[in-house]
Each structure stands twice: as C-alpha cells, then as structure tokens.
Amino acid sequence: QVQLVESGGGLVQAGGSLRLSCAASGRSFSRYAMGWFRQAPGKEREFVTAISRSGGNTDYADSVKGRFTISRDNDKNTVYLQMNSLKPEDTAVYYCAASTAWGIWRSTVSYDYWGQGTQVTVSS
Numbered sequence: 001q002v003q004l005v006e007s008g009g010g011l012v013q014a015g016g017s018l019r020l021s022c023a024a025s026g027r028s029f030s031r032y033a034m035g036w037f038r039q040a041p042g043k044e045r046e047f048v049t050a051i052s053r054s055g056g057n058t059d060y061a062d063s064v065k066g067r068f069t070i071s072r073d074n075d076k077n078t079v080y081l082q083m084n085s086l087k088p089e090d091t092a093v094y095y096c097a098a099s100t101a102w103g104i105w106r107s108t109v110s111y112d113y114w115g116q117g118t119q120v121t122v123s124s
Helices: none
Strands: 004-007 010-013 018-024 033-039 046-051 058-060 068-073 078-083 092-099 118-123
Touching (some): 004 092, 033 068, 033 078, 046 068, 046 078, 058 068, 078 092
Parallel strands (some): 010 118
Antiparallel strands (some): 004 018, 018 078, 033 092, 046 058, 068 078
C-alpha cells in the first residue's frame, strides 16, 4: 500500500506558474505508474497527465499539453507537476494517483491509490 500527499497548490494569476509535488510513502514507488487528475466544482474528475514507472513515457490531456510537465524522482519517492501559463479554467483540486497496472492510463479506475488533493486557483 502507498500513501500519497500532494503539496504546492495555491492562488496564482493567469499566466503564472505553480509546481505541485506528490510524496509517496513506502519503498516501492518505482513500481507505480503515476498520474495527476483534477476536479473543478460541479464537474467530474478529469485526467491531466501520467508518467510511467521509469519516467520514460508520459501522456497529457490536450488541454494542458505544452503548458504542463510531469516528472518523477524515484529516489525521492516524489512525482511533480510543473504548470506554466496557467489559465482560469485550470482552477480545480489536483489529485495525484498511483497505479499498479502496466502502462500509463487516463481512466480513474486504473489507479489504486489517491492523495487528498491540493487546491489550485487561477485568477483572471
């Protein structure tokens, strides 16, 4: 089992940047593909990005491609989400998640563990 704790959220103006971190407990972090999802008020949780166990493969939602970058440090048991050129529509609670499945996935059902989320608010 793994526990995930997100940090780095906050309030930022449109065009600004934030870096989210997700720290994982345990010694098997490299066995998990990792993903970031977000959920805005009144909306379903949506896929943002994911990264494979080694970090060699990544996937991005079209809405964030070119602006967000996912990375991981398996020695530090941490996955990061660098968010640049933020827009008001990026406002949401951001969740990291861990998947034991091979590959990288966009569906929430493919992820076994979830963090508690961190709020990102982008003002116009």
